[in-house]
Amino acid sequence: MNGWFHGWRAAVRIARRDAWRSKGRSFLVLAMIALPIIGVSAANVTLRTSELSVAEKADRTMGAADARLSDAGYGGVPIYQAPNGQDTMPVKSYEDQPYPDGDADTAKAVPAGARVLKDTSGTAKVRTEHGSLHVNVRELKATDPMAHGMVTLLDGRFPQKDDEVAVTGQFLKESGLSAGSRLTVRNMDRTYLITGAYELPGDLAANEVNALPGALLTPLDQALEAQGMSGTGQNTTYLVDVPGPGGFTWNMVEQANTKGVKVESRAALLNPPPRSEVKLYQHPDWVDYDSSGEANTAMLASLATIVGLAMLEICLLAGPAFAVGARRSRRQLGLVGANGGDRRHIRSIVLAGGLVIGAAAAVVGTVLGVALTVALRPLLEDWLGKRFGGIDLRPLELAGIALLAVLTGLLAAIVPAVTASRQTVLASLTGRRGVRRSNRILPVVGLVAVLLGAAIALYGSVVTDQFILVAGGSALAELGVVALTPALVGLFGRVSRWLPLSPRLALRDAVRNRGRTAPAVAAVLAAVAGTVAVATYQVSSEAEHRAGYEARMPSGAVSALLTQGDGRDASALRDAVRRDLPVDLTADLGRLTVGRAGCEMYSEAKGCGYVEVVTPKVNECPLWVTDADGNSASDHMTPAERRKLGKDWRCTAQAGSIGESGLVVGDASLLKVLRIDDPKAEQALKEGKVVSFHRPMVDQKTGKLSVRLVPDRGEANEAAAAEKEPPGKVVALPAYQAPDSVESYDVGGIVPAAAVRQAGMTMAPLGAYHSTDALPSSRQRQKLDQDLDRLGADVDLYVEEGFTGEKSIVLLALTVFAGLITIGAAGIATGLAQADAEADLKTLAAVGAPPRVRRSLSGFQCGVVALMGVVLGSLAGLLPGIGLRLTERRQSEKWYSEMLDQGGMADAPYTPVVIPWQTLAALLVLVPLGAALLAAVVTRSRGALARREAG
Template identity: 45%
Template sequence: MSLFTGWRAALRIARRDAMRAKGRSALVVAMIALPVLGVTAADVTYRSVASTEAEQLTARMGSADALFSDPGIGPLQQMPDGNMYDVVGDEPPEGDIPPVDMRTALPEGARAISIRSVPASVTTAYGLTDTEIVEFRTSDPMARGKVDLIEGKFPGGAGEMVATKPFLESAGLHVGSRTTVNSAGRTYTITGVVEQPDNLKSRTLYADPGAVIAPWQAAADRDKNVLPPNTGSTEWLVSGSGATGIGWGDVLAANTTGVLVVSRQVLLDPPPDSEIPLAKSVSDYDADNSGEESAAVITVVAMALLEIVLLAGPAFAVGARRSRRQLGLLGTCGGDRRHVRAVVLSGGLVLGAVGAVTGVAAGLLLTVVFRPLIEDWAGQRFGSLLLKPTELLVIAALGLVTGLLAAFAPAIVAARQSVLESLTGRRGVRRSSRVLPTVGACVLALGIAVAVYGGTSGESTLVAGGSVVAELGLLACIPVIVGLLGRLGRRLPLSPRMALRDAARNRGRTAPAVAAVMAAVAGSVAIATYMSSSLAESDHDYTPMLTTGTMVLSATDAKSAERLPTTRASVEQNMTVTGGHADFSRVWAGSDCNIYYEEENGCGTMTLVKPTGKGHTCPLNTKGAKDLAARLSAEEHQRMMRSPACMDEYISSGSFSLDPNNIVVGGPDLLRTYAKLDDPAAAAALKAGTPVLLNRAYAKNGEITLKAVHTYNAEDKKNRALHPGPARTSTDRLKVYVADAEYAATPGIRMVLPERTAERLGLHTQAAGSVYAVPHPPTEAEEQRVSAAIDQAGGGLWLQTEHGPGDRENVILLILTLFAGVVTLGAAAITTGLAKADAEADLTTLSAVGAPPRVRRTLSGFQCLVVALTGVLLGTAAGLVPAVALRMVDLRNAMDAMREEPMESAFTPIVLPWATIGLLAVVVPLLAGLLAAALTRSRLTLARRAG
């Protein structure tokens, strides 16, 4: 028999065996096809989202030939892509450079349309919001690809606009709604919905040129209370007169007039360096990170192959055992071991090919079906559905190779069986090897030691290598761990006892499934732990502008302060406010003046003098700070950073009082509402005229030093009469009530000063705003309603809200948890199905001797639970090794930075993602067990015991 003939027969046998055992074959095909499907979808999505240069140009300049702009530097020279340019000559021209007359820069016969944008405040269905308005003729054919119409029609005149969908959703508007540009005083009708294909989340309004900016400027010229539009630079989309578009010669000619050009023709067909004047003085540098990208891709592919091999391998092993009589007959007909191996490997080849083709086809189909969802998630449209046949063939080949690798070990085992064992169905008794777990334990210990050493020495490469070695060592120990499970069921009821013993007896199919679950969970837990720890670190370093659960309404000057009562009523009407509010005033040592635009010596100054000495001066900001930091541990350094003496220097707290000393005039309600200081003694002190100091580092012997320089404008007759003469300096020592150390971290307030005490000291006070207690940050609709009320009252006030350190919903953690959960469920289901197929004769005997029907169902559930729970627990332990070691690397780096700069935080916590671990360790195994029990038939038709 020739080699070709032998393999042809083996393939025929494998194909017939796959058709005969359709359930097991479908299981293997699914396990190979799923990763191939995922990689195919990811490849097509990546290629489609990563736009080509031509698609990027279309998103930037529509269907125009070029984009012209005026950098305002005079004659220039540029690189072909327009990203780099410079003035002509060694020195830039002096004086103001007038804007370029674009008509002089355009090639003969060319046509251009302008693009100008302006930030504006517009009315919404709820109130008022800030957005960007772009004057751009969106109906022009040159705009296609840059702005596309998806509903309604383009603007047809000066009173019409189009808007993007995100803007309409946030503003509660729709096609046909009317919106008013606040400063311009013009109302416009929204006639259509457009989108920017490269930015689907843009909140923008579009109007024809001259529809917004010109009337706004005219209104500003008529009324000095109207601020003029703050327009950015103007760009022009240009279409050439001929079929060639805008060439390099046109670009050079435009450069001489001071215009920067991005040309489609030049970018797609750049000129030689000899024709680029700027290229003679510029050397391009392109960092090559292809090696790192290739390493990352190889790692991901290797992990995917390992998962498939671990999950699909037991299926081939069970299939080989179910076909052992057929393989034995092959031996009686003259076949040797290599023919047996060929039959089993052919099964891997056949099922791998089917899985690869199915996965690629399903990946392409799903990408097409879910394309709109993927585009919305990515925030941009696909330029086109880009397919790379070479890459798809490589992906399919990987699926085929994976099938062969999964069948490799079962093929060797099947070839070693004697013909007698194969024909009689006896498996024989084989003792487990003691060498593998011993070596595995040693490798596990070595890997942990290397990872820990890498963490303490700051070598992340050693951490990665040690973690991989440790996981491989744990993989080698899994058969022994599975074997020990059988001893745990001695005192358990029948079903769990049988499930544990079955797992221990059939380690060949249990151990790979446990290993697959462990590998998936380990990676997810490692990344989730590191990300949770980094998130806790960023939360710790986050500087809040306000205390949690508060909102502040502030006035900018004396005129706006007069409108506070009306605006307060509007805020309380339109916002969800709990616990009331507290009014406050600002204080300075001088006359009434504009806080933002102070004239020189127009306002007085006031300083809260910080004493020196222990408890007052921050040790980390002194001459010997570096020596001190070198002796501190991370915990000691953290406690010192959080002490009142260092608090102000460590945390640059926001001040809604506009006073650099964070001194606010208020009463007990301000302490209770904002500082969360509900202390009767502090309230009594304020009522008695005693200031309340929140940062005790500024007090010495219960007193503070307040230094003020009093100045008064000549027009302020009241204060001039009270305090005649030139500017004077006063220093006052005041008894204060000192709050506990924890209140030193209150954002924006260092001391609360009673009104009557400020007047006694000759300090000027002015109503500045109110603080509200709110159950949650205001919604967009609430903010828009209040913005409208503020504008209606005359403006000059603003609302500050504290939204916290950012979005707490982490999509990556969710995806990792779902991935690990799906692999856990899949591995447990596969093992349970294989166990049922492998132990069919034992289950038949169990039913024959009178076991209740529910035993079969509960046995399947516990078999699934054993695999899932064991893999999850081992994976969690394995995943903590790299996560903890990497955080040790971060700690070392943070300590080094702290010793160089003592005020740098060295806080590097290790936070376990309990939600992820709980979901994987409790919910997923229980769900796997319940599903297995629910999908298993209780009753079995009795048949003659096989074998």
């Protein structure tokens, strides 16, 4: 035991001195091991810091109070609740009856002697420098000690008078106002002085206004009520501070529950009662939907996979570095053998090198990871839109990450240690490497693994619905490609004969020294494969969501329609839109009316009717037909019959959603705004025909569209209550049926003004559709909102911005990670190649090679490694991405088939497989090129000449 200790002590001392003597090589290895440790430790500290503790969450929701009381929303009936204050249910079952009317009296649930702070929220529209803006209004005395932690003051002060407000920093940024400005609220004559800016720690992007209790929402509600308008939607909760050390106990919570009040109690959150004492959990109707256990298992599995891949890449890169270091120290190792040291001592020295550098990397990586978290914390908080808690350092977790670095250093040094120990003393002292044949078994094993993994992934994606088979097969195939890498590197070398001098030398050097080239290529391969797999999956998913997006209008078009009134404001509405937005073309819309003039929308006044489309019996979907007892006809059909009808045009056609009938009054300009290029439709409108975009509305035999003119809405409602057909005359209009391929958005049909007059109907202005030259900006929208406020009409304003895909931070991070790993791996391989081939470079200089050859050779060495890794990684990464998409396609088709069997209606699933060409182009072109240029720039063009060493 004592000899073992002294042997390792000497080995560590020799390894430490050797590492210090070869600083460049040691720094390369240390950097490769420390870089992932920096990332993992930074991610650990960031995750722990961003995850708020229970106490920190309580501070943000209830400040320094002991509890927050609010109406549970069940009409004041007794309830059961969970300790978290969110999950609730009434004590009595109300399945067959409605909840009682009214609200719970929250104030009665406040314990005697407790101090109370009201927290009221609502919405309002305020004036800005650019127009009008919807904001949340919060009436809370923010200076009260109980509110500490809920809001954070950024500048100025909180309001102290009823005519003062504070606003969030985001509101100042959007509105163009500043501290000291006067804030005007719509529908109110009074103004408020902005005294300061604050932020909500949990929502940095909130547009919110803070006022004293009763200073803004209550007078605004009174003003709105006087004008006959809807209120601000006030919602009041109570912050409660209970005297005594116990706080708001669980018994107090249950007492408040008897009054229909739910409670978020700090005491119950910090020290929740046992589940056996929570009546909600004991109720037979309660279902716990918590799936955190499965989520934690999936997260741990994903974390283990990421850590395993990171260790594999570090070992692949650091292993050749230790091998080169062992070769550079072969004379020293030979002297150890010549002085009586055996193979065990040589292995200990090389392993000690891994231990020393791994320990140094652990310390450096952990310290830099924590520092990186502190430095990037403000940027991460702004990006996430919320503030983190206090810096949360978990010593055991950080120690485990540091131990991972040490373990990785040891693992990377195992193969070089065994190789160095097998060399003879004579070979070590003379510097001869000997002749070593390439391994012929490893490529065969790799090829078998690739074929087997691809077969498993294909089986999992085409035959079964198991994601695990796809992932497992893809991982096996990727490992097979790693095993094939040395042989593939040799194949790459066959193209060197057609290359110029520098790339030919670089490629031949990479092939000749596969021991350091193949691991670097494999590391790049692993990083790029993961990126390509995720990119394939996410780009395909985005294409699916883009295809499933249902636009209300063509991209950039604006819909401005009146939702109330008789249409007298339509002209002013159209002018406001044309004045404030970049409008190109306008199409006026009207709605069909019946009865006396001046009837408002949906009015039940005497003599005010409406128009409805009469669908021919032959065009009705058989799945929706019911008998006299109300039974659906689909209940008596076989799955095959339902499946057939599920693809019938009578059942799949989508009706228009504008107005009650889906018909609007318009002309050919509406076709242009909707980008419908159909000369026959334009001609039909000129001839006074209705243009139908909904096939079931038109009788295919007569070519006419029938509408019922209902003279009185009140009588029609009475007929509907008695399950009778509404009264009214049916009029048949000549119609043109547009092709089913035409996209009409929400318009079911266009009725020309001539057809309205001929049918004896009347029309009222509804609004207009507008096409634009460019999407309206935020300032233009605010200006339009201000003009609409002045108009005073109820308007449905919609701007079609088209499909907007979510920015994937995961894909961005993986792409950057792959780029860094690729450049780092190629750079390290280049540095090792230069260290290993220094004698060859000196020979080139001695025979008269120009200085630029050294620089270009270094750049091509780095670029060759990067290019080989990126090419192989791109091919390997496509397999899991495509496999997962094919598995999802099978699942979607299975769900769709089951739905058709049951008579359900939906569009056929679209699950495309899209190749991420942009990501592949960036990886295949930019990364190798960047790695080559970087290596060429940092390499010295001249090296020192040295005389030949004596043999």
